[in-house]
Amino acid sequence: MPTPNPRQVAFVQAVLATGKQACSSASTIKLEGKGHAPVNIALSKYWGKRDTILNLPQNGSVSISLPGLGTDTTLRPLASDSSQQVTAQDRISLNGQQLDAHQPFAHRLSQFLDLFRTAEVPFFEVITHNTVPTAAGLASSASGYAALVLALDDLFNWQLPATQLSLLARLGSGSASRSLFPGFAIWHAGQSEQGLDSFAEALDAPWPDxxxxxxxxxxxxxxxxxxxxxxxxxxxxxxxxxxxxxxxxxxxxxxxxxxxxxxxxxxxxxxxxxxxxxxxxxxxxxxxxxxxxxxxxxxxxxxxxxxxxxxxxxxxxxxxxxxxxxxxxxxxxxxxxxxxxxxxxxxxxxxxxxxx
Amino acid sequence: MPTPNPRQVAFVQAVLATGKQACSSASTIKLEGKGHAPVNIALSKYWGKRDTILNLPQNGSVSISLPGLGTDTTLRPLASDSSQQVTAQDRISLNGQQLDAHQPFAHRLSQFLDLFRTAEVPFFEVITHNTVPTAAGLASSASGYAALVLALDDLFNWQLPATQLSLLARLGSGSASRSLFPGFAIWHAGQSEQGLDSFAEALDAPWPDxxxxxxxxxxxxxxxxxxxxxxxxxxxxxxxxxxxxxxxxxxxxxxxxxxxxxxxxxxxxxxxxxxxxxxxxxxxxxxxxxxxxxxxxxxxxxxxxxxxxxxxxxxxxxxxxxxxxxxxxxxxxxxxxxxxxxxxxxxxxxxxxxxx
The missing domain is CATH 3.30.70.890 (GHMP kinase, C-terminal domain)
Known part of the structure; x- marks a missing residue:
C-alpha cells in the first residue's frame, strides 16, 4: 500500500470527522459513486501557495462557475482479491480512454485517492469525462477534483456539507475548492496551519445579464x-x-x-x-x-x-x-x-x- | 519673458555655482555653441520619479552609450531687438525642419531653455540633428538634452565638469544624465531634495566583445x-x-x-x-x-x-x-x-x- 503524506492524512481525517453524518459507516458504501462539477473562472486570482502540502493559498479568490462545462466522474470499488492481484492499482479512464498508471494525470489522481483507501476499497475504478471541449482552453483540474470529491462522498455515503467537500477538493487542486458551487464563489485564504479554514462558499447573487x-x-x-x-x-x-x-x-x-x-x-x-x-x-x-x-x-x-x-x-x-x-x-x-x-x-x- | 519654475531656477544656479570655471563671465559668450551626445540603452532601468520638478529618479540605473547614434546640436544667441520683435521666441529646427513653437518637442525644449536665458541671450536659435535613424526606435531625448547642455556649456563658455553637465542634462530628461559619457555609465539616484547628488558618471570598463x-x-x-x-x-x-x-x-x-x-x-x-x-x-x-x-x-x-x-x-x-x-x-x-x-x-x- 502507498504511504500518503501524514499531514494530508491528518487533514482528511479532520475534515471527515467534522463533516460526516452520524448515519454514515463503512457498511453504507455504495456500489458506485457519481459526481459532477463545473469549471470556474477566477475573477480575482489564486496565485501562490503558502503551504504546498495542504494546498493553502497566499490569498483568497472569487470565481464564476460555467454551467455546461465541467467533469462527470464515476467511482467504483476495485477489490484487490487474489484473482485480481495483477491489478493492484486504480483503473482510471479519461474521456473513454484507459490511462497508464505512470501517466501524470493518473499518477496525481491515484496519489489523491491514496488518502481515501479503506480495507473495503483498496483501489478505485475511476471513469471521468470532461464536458469541457478540449478546444476551450479551460483548466479541467478544478472541475475534475471537485467532481472526484463529490463521487467519493457519494460512494462512501459521507453526506458531507459543502464546506467539507470544498476543503477536500482544495487538497486535490486549489481552484477545485470553488468548483463545488454554481454561480459566484468565494475561496477564503484562511489563516490556520491545519488548513480547515481555507474553503470556498457560494456567493448567492444571481446576475442574469x-x-x-x-x-x-x-x-x-x-x-x-x-x-x-x-x-x-x-x-x-x-x-x-x-x-x-x-x-x-x-x-x-x-x-x-x-x-x-x-x-x-x-x-x-x-x-x-x-x-x-x-x-x-x-x-x-x-x-x-x-x-x-x-x-x-x-x-x-x-x-x-x-x-x-x-x-x-x-x-x-x-x-x-x-x-x-x-x-x-x-x-x-x-x-x-x-x-x-x-x-x-x-x-x-x-x-x-x-x-x- | 516666461517665468520658469523657481525650484528649477535654484537648481540650475546651484549647479552653475559649483561647476563654472573662474574664467567664465558674461563677456565670454561665443557666437555659437556646439554639442554632440550619443543615445544610451539602460541595462538596469530608470522607472519612476521621486520628484517630477527636478526629475529625480526613484532608483539608480546603468547604461551603455551607442557611438554613432546620437544628437548634434548648435546654439546661437537670438537677439530680441526691436527689428526682430516678431520673433520674440526661440527658433528651433530639427533635422533641417523648422518647428512651430507650439509643437510639443519645441515647447518642451523652450521651457528648458527658459532656465538659461540672459540679457545677452534672451532667445536661442537651436539647430539639432539626430544621427539616430528615425527607424532605429531609440529614444532621442537622452542624446538630445545631453547635446543641448553641451552646446549651452560651449556657447556660454562655462567649462562645466562632467558631473555638472550630467546634472543639467538630467533636468531636461532623466536618462540624458547618462548620455554625457561613452561606454558604460552609472546614474546615481541620489538622496537629497535639492537633487545635486543625482548625476551620472562613467564606469570606465571597456568591453571590446x-x-x-x-x-x-x-x-x-x-x-x-x-x-x-x-x-x-x-x-x-x-x-x-x-x-x-x-x-x-x-x-x-x-x-x-x-x-x-x-x-x-x-x-x-x-x-x-x-x-x-x-x-x-x-x-x-x-x-x-x-x-x-x-x-x-x-x-x-x-x-x-x-x-x-x-x-x-x-x-x-x-x-x-x-x-x-x-x-x-x-x-x-x-x-x-x-x-x-x-x-x-x-x-x-x-x-x-x-x-x-
Whole structure:
C-alpha cells in the first residue's frame, strides 16, 4: 500500500470527522459513486501557495462557475482479491480512454485517492469525462477534483456539507475548492496551519445579464504548469511581495461589485487583477510568459472595444487564452469583434442558454 | 519673458555655482555653441520619479552609450531687438525642419531653455540633428538634452565638469544624465531634495566583445510617453512598491558584472530588470502595455536561441522594440535569427566598427 503524506492524512481525517453524518459507516458504501462539477473562472486570482502540502493559498479568490462545462466522474470499488492481484492499482479512464498508471494525470489522481483507501476499497475504478471541449482552453483540474470529491462522498455515503467537500477538493487542486458551487464563489485564504479554514462558499447573487466569452488562442498543454509557475513566481519575483495584499483587496472589491451589480467595477478589477498576476510571472527569473502574440492582439482588441464604448473586460489564467467579461447588452458587439467566440451565460435559464 | 519654475531656477544656479570655471563671465559668450551626445540603452532601468520638478529618479540605473547614434546640436544667441520683435521666441529646427513653437518637442525644449536665458541671450536659435535613424526606435531625448547642455556649456563658455553637465542634462530628461559619457555609465539616484547628488558618471570598463543589436518592431511615436507612463505606474500599481529596491539591487549586480566581464550575469540581470519594469506597467490601471504581438515573437525567439546555447538576452524600454545583448562570438548566430538586425559594438575601434 502507498504511504500518503501524514499531514494530508491528518487533514482528511479532520475534515471527515467534522463533516460526516452520524448515519454514515463503512457498511453504507455504495456500489458506485457519481459526481459532477463545473469549471470556474477566477475573477480575482489564486496565485501562490503558502503551504504546498495542504494546498493553502497566499490569498483568497472569487470565481464564476460555467454551467455546461465541467467533469462527470464515476467511482467504483476495485477489490484487490487474489484473482485480481495483477491489478493492484486504480483503473482510471479519461474521456473513454484507459490511462497508464505512470501517466501524470493518473499518477496525481491515484496519489489523491491514496488518502481515501479503506480495507473495503483498496483501489478505485475511476471513469471521468470532461464536458469541457478540449478546444476551450479551460483548466479541467478544478472541475475534475471537485467532481472526484463529490463521487467519493457519494460512494462512501459521507453526506458531507459543502464546506467539507470544498476543503477536500482544495487538497486535490486549489481552484477545485470553488468548483463545488454554481454561480459566484468565494475561496477564503484562511489563516490556520491545519488548513480547515481555507474553503470556498457560494456567493448567492444571481446576475442574469452576466456573460463570459471564451477566446481560444492556443489549447496545447502549457509548457509550465500552474503549480510550477507559482513556485517560480513566489521564489524568484521581487514584485510578488506586493501581490497577496493586492489580491485580497481586489477580492473584496469584486465581491462588493457582484453584490451591487456594478459591472464596471467588477470588470476593471478583474482585468487589473489578472494582469497583475501575469506581471508577477513576467517579473520572475527565468521569466514566465504564458502570453502568445495572439494574446496581445486579443488584449488590444478588448481595449479598442472599450475605447469605442463597448464595455468588455478580460481575465486570463496561466495560459494564453482570454476570457471576456461583459453584459448581455454587449453580446452582439463583442461576438462581432471576436469571431468564433463561445459565450456562456452562467445565470441564464436553461432554455435561454440553449437558444443563445 | 516666461517665468520658469523657481525650484528649477535654484537648481540650475546651484549647479552653475559649483561647476563654472573662474574664467567664465558674461563677456565670454561665443557666437555659437556646439554639442554632440550619443543615445544610451539602460541595462538596469530608470522607472519612476521621486520628484517630477527636478526629475529625480526613484532608483539608480546603468547604461551603455551607442557611438554613432546620437544628437548634434548648435546654439546661437537670438537677439530680441526691436527689428526682430516678431520673433520674440526661440527658433528651433530639427533635422533641417523648422518647428512651430507650439509643437510639443519645441515647447518642451523652450521651457528648458527658459532656465538659461540672459540679457545677452534672451532667445536661442537651436539647430539639432539626430544621427539616430528615425527607424532605429531609440529614444532621442537622452542624446538630445545631453547635446543641448553641451552646446549651452560651449556657447556660454562655462567649462562645466562632467558631473555638472550630467546634472543639467538630467533636468531636461532623466536618462540624458547618462548620455554625457561613452561606454558604460552609472546614474546615481541620489538622496537629497535639492537633487545635486543625482548625476551620472562613467564606469570606465571597456568591453571590446560587447554587442548591442537593435530589433525594430515599430518606430511610430509611443501612445503614452515615458513620463506619463511612469506617473501612471507609480500612482496606480501596487506591485511598483517593490520595484525601486529591485532596481537598485540589479544596478549593483550589473556594475559588478561589467567589472568582472561576467556576461551571463549582466545579460540575465538586464533582461530580468527590463521585464520587471514592464511588469509594473502591465500591473497598472489602466494597464500600460508597450509590447506588440511582434515583441512577444521576438522575446520567444531570444528564449529559443538561449535554449539552443546561443547566449543572447534582451532589454526593452517604454516601447515595443527589443535591444539584444550578446558578445561578438554570437554575432553571426544572432544576426542569422533576426534579419535586418543593426549591430553596434560600443567599444570597437572605429575601423572595426566601420567594417562590422
Amino acid at each position: 452576466f456573460c463570459v466569452g471564451l477566446v481560444e488562442i492556443d489549447v496545447a498543454e502549457k509548457p509550465v504548469g500552474s503549480t510550477a509557475g507559482m513556485q517560480q513566481t513566489t521564489a524568484a519575483c521581487a514584485l510578488y511581495s506586493a501581490w497577496p495584499a493586492q489580491a485580497e483587496r481586489d477580492k473584496a472589491v469584486i465581491i462588493n461589485a457582484i453584490q451591487q451589480q456594478d459591472f464596471s467595477q467588477l470588470g476593471a478589477t478583474a482585468e487589473h487583477n489578472a494582469l497583475s498576476m501575469h506581471a508577477t510571472m513576467i517579473a520572475s527569473w527565468p521569466p514566465l510568459l504564458y502570453w502568445q502574440a495572439e494574446s496581445v492582439i486579443a488584449m488590444q482588441k478588448v481595449w479598442a472595444l472599450r475605447q469605442q464604448g463597448v464595455e468588455v473586460y478580460f481575465t486570463m489564467d496561466a495560459g494564453p487564452n482570454l476570457k471576456l467579461l461583459f453584459l448581455a447588452a454587449q453580446k452582439k458587439a463583442v461576438s462581432a469583434a471576436f469571431s468564433g467566440l463561445k459565450v456562456i451565460e452562467p445565470f441564464a435559464k436553461p432554455d435561454t442558454q440553449a437558444a443563445s | 560587447f554587442c548591442v543589436g537593435l530589433v525594430e518592431i515599430d518606430v511610430a511615436e509611443k501612445p503614452v510617453g515615458s513620463t506619463a507612463g511612469m506617473q501612471q505606474t507609480t500612482a496606480a500599481c501596487a506591485l511598483y512598491s517593490a520595484w525601486p529596491a529591485q532596481a537598485e539591487r540589479d544596478k549593483a549586480v550589473i556594475i559588478n558584472a561589467i567589472q568582472q566581464q561576467d556576461f551571463s550575469q549582466l545579460g540575465a540581470t538586464a533582461e530580468h530588470n527590463a521585464l520587471s519594469m514592464h511588469a509594473t506597467m502591465i500591473a497598472s490601471w489602466p494597464p500600460l502595455l508597450y509590447w506588440q504581438a511582434e515583441s512577444v515573437i521576438a522575446m520567444q525567439k531570444v528564449w529559443a536561441l538561449r535554449q539552443q546555447g546561443v547566449e543572447v538576452y534582451f532589454t526593452m524600454d517604454a516601447g515595443p522594440n527589443l535591444k539584444l545583448l550578446f558578445l561578438a562570438a554570437q554575432k553571426k548566430a544572432v544576426s542569422a535569427a533576426f534579419s535586418g538586425l543593426k549591430v553596434i559594438e560600443p567599444f570597437a575601434k572605429p575601423d572595426t566598427q566601420a567594417a562590422s
